[in-house]
Amino acid sequence: xxxxxxxxxxxxxxxxxxxxxxxxxxxxxxxxxxxxxxxxxxxxxxxxxxxxxxxxxxxxxxxxxxxxxxxxxxxxxxxxxxxxxxxxxxxxxxxxxxxxxxxxxxxxxxxxxxxxxxxxxxxxx
Numbered sequence: 001x002x003x004x005x006x007x008x009x010x011x012x013x014x015x016x017x018x019x020x021x022x023x024x025x026x027x028x029x030x031x032x033x034x035x036x037x038x039x040x041x042x043x044x045x046x047x048x049x050x051x052x053x054x055x056x057x058x059x060x061x062x063x064x065x066x067x068x069x070x071x072x073x074x075x076x077x078x079x080x081x082x083x084x085x086x087x088x089x090x091x092x093x094x095x096x097x098x099x100x101x102x103x104x105x106x107x108x109x110x111x112x113x114x115x116x117x118x119x120x121x122x123x124x125x
Contacts, residue, residue, distance in 0.1 A: 008064045016064055017045035026072055032083045033076045036094035049097040050075050
């Protein structure tokens with residue numbers, strides 16, 4: 001979608017998602033969100049799951065770093081009310097996003113997703 005709707009190439013976009021210095025800079029800005037992403041294993045891209053799916057305005061002045069920053073900022077905005085609950089239950093944001101991804105892929109309806117999430121949560125407790 002990025003390559004199709006912006007001047008940014010897929011290759012450049014994906015490369016930046018794994019750029020350690022860029023990720024470290026983002027983590028300093030959003031430590032609660034990204035601390036578990038920095039050390040994530042078994043991911044194609046370190047920021048996989050951290051880019052909130054929304055419509056973003058891209059102008060001629062928008063850089064690729066700025067676009068990704070907007071996506072991470074939105075994810076932080078949406079998840080920040082849940083950070084204390086995530087932590088109190090012994091989870092990391094990375095684990096929650098991974099679980100959410102699995103539930104989303106496996107479930108068709110919200111009812112299905114609730115049941116699937118319950119099964120997953122019971123098995124990891």
